[in-house]
Amino acid sequence: MLMTGGEGRMARIHCKITPLSVYLVVLAMYSTLMMLACLENEELNRVAREQKQKTAAPLQDDMAIVRDRRSQHGKWLRTVDDFFKRMGTLETTCSKMVSLGGTYCRRALDNNKVVCLDEDVTLKSTNCTVYSFGIGADTTFDDQMSHYGCDVFMFDPTVNQETIVSTNLKNERFHLLGLDIFRYNRTHMNEYPDGKKENVTGEFDTYDNIRRRLGHESRHVHYLKMDIENTEWRVLPNLVEGGRLEGVRQLAIEIHTMDIITAPAHQVLPLLRQYWQVLERLTRLGFLRAWYRPNLVLETLYYVPGENRTIATCFEVLYLRRGPVY
Incomplete structure (x- = not known):
């Protein structure tokens, strides 16, 4: 320079x-x-x-809508579509969702259940208890959960014992019991594809009594599956009380609302509002919808009056316990 x-x-x-x-x-x-x-x-x-x-965590915008609609005591539910669209609106997400079990019926997979493997709700194979209420003749989900490492306990008052012997589960894990809010016996007529008919007498008992009979009073149930054919509307209000769902991380329910198919037109919306109030109590405990799938069985389709369309009144829902209790 x-x-x-x-x-x-x-x-x-x-x-x-x-x-x-x-x-x-x-x-x-x-x-x-x-x-x-x-x-x-x-x-x-x-x-x-x-x-x-x-x-x-729950989707904040969606939870705000849930709280707002809860404060309206179901007044937001003005049409049949409102109920089913709301059910199909998820409140939380699962990044690791897997489908277990199921068999193909009419070219569609049926009786499968989903499990979320996200860290906050995952099921540990070394410490995992599953209660499976309602299995019919398909124990594929229960078998796979057992292979995963969970202790699986099956309950169904309508199943022939021979059906269970053929599975990979131990016989002592199957109980000829149904879930209800009181204890009683009932005889069912089972009809098989080959035309054979059989009377099966099953016992029904409460959730508390069943846990007591199995010696599980202090044992957490981590995954609770219920496919109890419309009885969920009696059972769910009982389960949400007294901490009965404490420890449950995932709740899989097949929900039935077929009553609206045969109900008089003026009773359809009141019925759906009653259903919603029951399911809303789960939300207050922190159970949020993470998965929804309608079951398109002809016998469970609701024909919308005056319109050329149907709505599936039977559907599968997976709830994850991760939301705020309010």
Whole structure:
């Protein structure tokens, strides 16, 4: 670099690199990189927090709607579509959902159940208890849950014992019991595809009594499955009381609302409002809908009056216990 000196002469300035200048340059570069790394980490943390909020918490907008509609005591439910659209609106998500069991009927998979493997609700294979109420002749879900490592206890008052012997589960894990709010016996007529008919006398008992009979008073049920053919409307109000669902992380229910098919037109909406009030009590305990699938069986379709369309009145729902209790 050249400069003009006081006497008009050109002076040359020499730049000397010293250890101190090198240290300062390196320090400046290091500080810049650390600042960028902090900014990047903060962005990654922000994304992680958002992702965790999406997978481990209810959808906030949806929960606000739920609370608002709860305060209206079901007045929001003005049409049949309102109920089923609301049921199909999920309140939380599962990033690791798996389907277990099931058999194909009429080219569609039936009797399968879904399980969420997200960390906050996952089932540990070394410490996992499953209660499966209502199995019919299909124990594929129960078999797979048993292979996963869970202790699976099956209950159905209508099943022939020979059906259970053929499964991979131990006989002592099957109980000829049905779930209800009081204890009684009832005889069922089973009809088989080959035309054979058989009377099966089954016993029904309460959830508390069943746990007591199995010695499970202090044992948590982590996955509770109920396919109890319309009896859920009696059982669910009883289950939400007294901490009976404490420890349940996932609740799988086949919900039946077929009563509206034969009900007089003026009773359809009151029936749906009653159903919603029962299911809403689950939400208050923190159970949020994470999966919904209608069962398109012809006998359970509701024909909308004056319209050329139907609505499936029977559907599968998986609830995850992760929401706020309110």
